[in-house]
Amino acid sequence: MSMQSTVTEIFDGPPAKLADTLPGVHELIRARWSPRSFSSRDISDRDLKTILDAARWAASSNNEQPWRFLVARKSDAAAFEKLLNLLVPANQAWAKAAPVLMIMASKRTFSPSGSPNRFAMHDTGQALAHVFLQATALGLHAHGMAGFDAERARKDLHIPDDYELGAAVALGYLAPPDQLPERYRDGEISKRQRKPLNELVFGADWNQPVSSLISSE
Numbered sequence: 001m002s003m004q005s006t007v008t009e010i011f012d013g014p015p016a017k018l019a020d021t022l023p024g025v026h027e028l029i030r031a032r033w034s035p036r037s038f039s040s041r042d043i044s045d046r047d048l049k050t051i052l053d054a055a056r057w058a059a060s061s062n063n064e065q066p067w068r069f070l071v072a073r074k075s076d077a078a079a080f081e082k083l084l085n086l087l088v089p090a091n092q093a094w095a096k097a098a099p100v101l102m103i104m105a106s107k108r109t110f111s112p113s114g115s116p117n118r119f120a121m122h123d124t125g126q127a128l129a130h131v132f133l134q135a136t137a138l139g140l141h142a143h144g145m146a147g148f149d150a151e152r153a154r155k156d157l158h159i160p161d162d163y164e165l166g167a168a169v170a171l172g173y174l175a176p177p178d179q180l181p182e183r184y185r186d187g188e189i190s191k192r193q194r195k196p197l198n199e200l201v202f203g204a205d206w207n208q209p210v211s212s213l214i215s216s217e
């Protein structure tokens with residue numbers, strides 16, 4: 001069976017969360033979204049390792065692989081609390097239910113030259129995209145978070161100066177929206193929004209539209 005049919009068959013989110021894409025966009029991409037309602041069900045070691053291995057295979061400038069993951073499982077209460085406490089309260093409120101929290105860091109310089117890598121965070125973002133898609137393929141969900149105290153994270157997690165802080169991530173299985181504090185419930189079932197392609201795609205000049213790429217056909 002192709003991956004195309006499997007993903008929508010296992011899609012367990014609210015219908016509005018399935019992305020309203022053009023036909024042909026891969027089902028994995030359609031099915032990925034960022035929930036806040038996580039179940040207490042744990043992630044197996046094998047699935048967690050698979051997700052991190054998918055990230056390992058992201059493309060990067062000069063194959064530098066600047067991404068690093070600091071991972072805390074709820075089964076290790078001290079580690080989990082350490083990461084959870086770094087999140088802003090609005091993220092703590094829902095992320096505390098997830099069985100895995102991560103914080104990403106990105107090496108600012110190329111090894112071994114030490115020259116600045118201006119694509120470090122770009123490539124770290126690609127690794128995160130692999131996490132999102134691999135999690136979706138496994139019936140899991142991941143939610144990125146900018147809302148955490150990066151300065152305190154650097155101190156508490158002993159992240160060296162040569163690494164910039166990337167996103168925090170909550171990872172786990174989906175739970176029904178009513179398990180969330182009330183203020184987050186509407187967001188859990190609302191339609192996902194995107195800018196139209198013509199605001200995102202130009203020809204070989206800034207803002208110059210490419211008619212063949214922006215028509216709705």
Ligand SMILES: Cc1cc2nc3c(=O)[nH]c(=O)nc-3n(C[C@H](O)[C@H](O)[C@H](O)COP(=O)(O)O)c2cc1C
Binds near residue numbers: 032146147167
């Ligand atoms: C780097 C990054 C940081 C984010 N920070 C937060 C955050 O701090 N809190 C939050 O609730 N959502 C956060 N999000 C989730 C975005 O709001 C979400 O991806 C966006 O609204 C699109 O929704 P979708 O992922 O369901 O398509 C973040 C996402 C990314 C990729």
